[in-house]
Amino acid sequence: MGLTKIAVIGAGLMGSGIAQSLAMGGKEVLLYDSSGKALEKGGAAIRKSLDRFVKSGSLTEAESGEVLQRIRPVHDVWSTVKDAWLVIEAVPESLSLKKLVFEELDRLAPVEAILATNTSELSVTAIAAATERPEKVLGMHWFNPAPVMKLIELVKGEDTAQETIERVQDVSREIGKETVVVKDRQGFVTTRAIAAHMLECMRMYEEQVAEPEDIDKAIRLGLNYPMGPLELADLVGLDTMLFVCEGMAAAYGDRFLAPQSLRKLVEAGHYGRKTGKGFYTYAGQRETSPS
Ligand SMILES: CCCCCCCCCCCCC[C@H](O)CC(=O)SCCNC(=O)CCNC(=O)[C@H](O)C(C)(C)COP(=O)(O)OP(=O)(O)OC[C@H]1O[C@@H](n2cnc3c(N)ncnc32)[C@H](O)[C@@H]1OP(=O)(O)O
Numbered sequence: 671m672g673l674t675k676i677a678v679i680g681a682g683l684m685g686s687g688i689a690q691s692l693a694m695g696g697k698e699v700l701l702y703d704s705s706g707k708a709l710e711k712g713g714a715a716i717r718k719s720l721d722r723f724v725k726s727g728s729l730t731e732a733e734s735g736e737v738l739q740r741i742r743p744v745h746d747v748w749s750t751v752k753d754a755w756l757v758i759e760a761v762p763e764s765l766s767l768k769k770l771v772f773e774e775l776d777r778l779a780p781v782e783a784i785l786a787t788n789t790s791e792l793s794v795t796a797i798a799a800a801t802e803r804p805e806k807v808l809g810m811h812w813f814n815p816a817p818v819m820k821l822i823e824l825v826k827g828e829d830t831a832q833e834t835i836e837r838v839q840d841v842s843r844e845i846g847k848e849t850v851v852v853k854d855r856q857g858f859v860t861t862r863a864i865a866a867h868m869l870e871c872m873r874m875y876e877e878q879v880a881e882p883e884d885i886d887k888a889i890r891l892g893l894n895y896p897m898g899p900l901e902l903a904d905l906v907g908l909d910t911m912l913f914v915c916e917g918m919a920a921a922y923g924d925r926f927l928a929p930q931s932l933r934k935l936v937e938a939g940h941y942g943r944k945t946g947k948g949f950y951t952y953a954g955q956r957e958t959s960p961s
């Protein structure tokens with residue numbers, strides 16, 4: 671029997687959601703995080719999300735249990751990847767960190783395994799160059815919350831083989847997701863677009879054009895976005911926001927420069943929902959007031 675498993679490296683906001691999405695699509699998933707605490711937290715996030723699906727009637731209790739059975743938390747990288755045909759990385763948005771992780775994955779994963787990065791905007795080509803298998807490396811950009819969002823943005827590095835793209839298109843379709851294929855340019859399509867929108871809204875926040883909740887309400891109800899920019903930033907994580915701004919500003923210049931107030935929130939450790947405070951304050955994951 672060939673390689674049948676899918677490995678996810680990083681069990682944070684995205685890695686846990688990615689593992690859940692794959693398991694909801696019937697795939698056997700191994701989930702690893704360098705922090706045991708984060709691995710436990712990721713498991714709790716998966717159970718919380720599955721409860722939402724059961725409450726909304728999309729899943730039965732039995733189906734929810736079957737999904738959980740398909741996700742195996744693992745405490746070392748080799749055990750996570752040794753039987754995987756696809757390895758998906760979801761560690762923090764740092765190019766140096768991702769390169770280190772890909773060097774390790776290249777050493778430990780089966781030679782025929784595809785290695786995918788969930789980076790929001792970093793160079794897939796540069797990440798692939800940290801391996802001996804650039805033709806098997808691609809960007810597999812999921813969206814938060816991964817179990818709910820329909821799209822996976824596939825990014826073709828300079829040396830990504832067409833067969834690699836097609837195999838990941840197939841598995842994305844099998845789990846009920848839609849894909850687009852984009853060139854490896856900083857920010858791809860989605861991050862470059864959403865960053866432009868969110869940064870302009872952040873500048874309006876800094877200029878006090880309106881109260882935070884009115885900025886969000888205006889975008890939500892006036893433009894029919896499911897979430898306003900500030901509440902979305904708190905969901906995605908202000909740490910990730912800042913990482914992304916730095917990458918985008920390096921590529922495209924000042925128009926993507928991180929606003930000072932974003933940097934200050936991150937410096938203060940206020941990352942949004944995941945720390946309980948960002949643009950808003952959250953008591954037990956329920957919004958209480960603008961911070
Ligand atoms: C302003 C600062 C600017 C700074 C500079 C910007 C530059 C950087 C910009 C890019 C950053 C990286 C981007 C990243 O790579 C790509 C992305 O992910 S972009 C974000 C894409 N996602 C969205 O746009 C989400 C939009 N929102 C929605 O679709 C919906 O609101 C929702 C999230 C699906 C929730 O819908 P509802 O369920 O109807 O609303 P609720 O109120 O019930 O949900 C709130 C709560 O529950 C979570 N949730 C809901 N359903 C589920 C589920 N089934 N599984 C998991 N989680 C679920 C939701 O996320 C909320 O979170 P929680 O409170 O549970 O923690």
Ligand SMILES: NC(=O)c1ccc[n+]([C@@H]2O[C@H](COP(=O)([O-])OP(=O)(O)OC[C@H]3O[C@@H](n4cnc5c(N)ncnc54)[C@H](O)[C@@H]3O)[C@@H](O)[C@H]2O)c1
Pocket residue numbers: 679680681682683684685702703704705708709760761762763764771788789790791811812813814905906907910
């Ligand atoms: N947050 C979002 O909405 C979102 C959406 C799409 C893509 N992304 C991208 O996904 C990636 C992860 O983002 P996130 O929001 O899930 O971050 P996160 O901080 O929630 O999770 C990252 C996890 O990686 C773990 N980790 C760190 N170093 C590791 C290592 N060497 N090996 C294994 N695990 C390690 C951390 O312990 C943490 O649990 C980033 O590249 C980000 O840009 C984020």
